Amino acid sequence: MNPPQSPKAGRVRAKPRLAEVVRVDRLTPHMLRVVFAGEELEGFTTRGPAEHLKVNFPRPGESKLVLPEWGPEGPILLEGQQRPLNRTYTPRRWDLEAGELTVDFLIHGEGPGSTWAQQAQPEQVVAVSHQPGGAYKVDAEADWYVIGGDEAALPAVGTLLEALPPSCFAHVFVEVADPTEELKLESPARFQVTWLHHGGAVGRVGRRLEQAVREFLFPEGNGRVWIGCEAGAMRDIRRHLLNERGMDRARAHTQGYWKYGAVNHPDNDRGQDVG
Numbered sequence: 015m016n017p018p019q020s021p022k023a024g025r026v027r028a029k030p031r032l033a034e035v036v037r038v039d040r041l042t043p044h045m046l047r048v049v050f051a052g053e054e055l056e057g058f059t060t061r062g063p064a065e066h067l068k069v070n071f072p073r074p075g076e077s078k079l080v081l082p083e084w085g086p087e088g089p090i091l092l093e094g095q096q097r098p099l100n101r102t103y104t105p106r107r108w109d110l111e112a113g114e115l116t117v118d119f120l121i122h123g124e125g126p127g128s129t130w131a132q133q134a135q136p137e138q139v140v141a142v143s144h145q146p147g148g149a150y151k152v153d154a155e156a157d158w159y160v161i162g163g164d165e166a167a168l169p170a171v172g173t174l175l176e177a178l179p180p181s182c183f184a185h186v187f188v189e190v191a192d193p194t195e196e197l198k199l200e201s202p203a204r205f206q207v208t209w210l211h212h213g214g215a216v217g218r219v220g221r222r223l224e225q226a227v228r229e230f231l232f233p234e235g236n237g238r239v240w241i242g243c244e245a246g247a248m249r250d251i252r253r254h255l256l257n258e259r260g261m262d263r264a265r266a267h268t269q270g271y272w273k274y275g276a277v278n279h280p281d282n283d284r285g286q287d288v289g
């Protein structure tokens with residue numbers, strides 16, 4: 015028998031927390047809001063906007079989530095045992111008082127995350143990362159922000175807007191399928207949203223966002239850009255920002271939220287290969 019496998023040495027991976035579905039609300043035809051609660055969420059914290067966590071789902075054909083044994087370095091997999099099936103999502107809201115964690119799931123078609131969300135019902139159990147990671151540090155001194163996202167990044171865009179200071183003006187570009195997918199956004203900052211529509215065009219999601227960023231006349235002053243979208247479109251936007259506009263990379267945060275033809279795109283794709 016093979017010895018149990020564990021993940022990369024030295025990396026501490028606390029056991030995911032079991033979380034039970036308490037409510038499911040349809041925000042738009044393709045966006046489902048799932049609210050989770052449960053005693054294992056005690057101690058869960060958020061550190062800033064646009065964080066991410068892993069949601070671990072039951073495997074297709076299994077009605078219940080089965081997590082492997084967990085050690086200090088992560089899952090301890092016995093021979094033949096599979097890694098937990100998980101995907102990356104944004105903690106849209108953590109209500110400490112109510113002990114409720116909200117995640118907005120885009121129903122995009124194939125994929126265990128989208129498929130699970132489509133059938134989600136109260137009392138079902140998933141497991142979420144012990145703590146979310148990757149919070150974006152808002153520049154409290156920024157005069158303006160350009161925030162751009164597609165529908166998978168719309169939950170993150172919502173958290174970013176809510177975290178901006180009132181002194182800032184945000185120019186927001188969000189690409190969704192059509193007007194029925196638009197959501198109400200709120201912020202202490204002044205902001206203007208331009209909704210863009212891809213109309214379900216296969217292979218083209220993110221391209222209207224790219225065009226809008228290219229055409230936007232950036233204001234004077236201390237500004238920052240945050241972009242979250244499909245990895246190919248993100249790279250072209252990053253190229254445009256750094257190479258054509260000559261933007262300082264420290265002011266331009268770009269992130270691939272998913273990728274055409276790839277399952278489980280990594281949660282740390284910032285387009286570093288572009289520059």
Ligand SMILES: Cc1cc2nc3c(=O)[nH]c(=O)nc-3n(C[C@H](O)[C@H](O)[C@H](O)COP(=O)(O)OP(=O)(O)OC[C@H]3O[C@@H](n4cnc5c(N)ncnc54)[C@H](O)[C@@H]3O)c2cc1C
Pocket residue numbers: 065066101102103104105117118119120121122123124125126127128129165166167169170219270271272273274275276277278279280281282
């Ligand atoms: C930091 C971060 C935060 C995220 N937050 C959220 C969130 O809050 N809500 C959310 O819904 N998603 C979010 N995502 C995106 C989500 O992780 C991906 O869409 C993921 O691929 C979904 O898993 P899946 O099992 O549905 O599809 P997968 O099994 O990963 O992929 C199956 C197929 O679907 C395609 N696909 C994946 N995503 C999309 C899409 N958006 N549109 C069209 N085709 C797609 C893939 O190219 C692949 O061909 C986030 C991603 C990152 C990196």
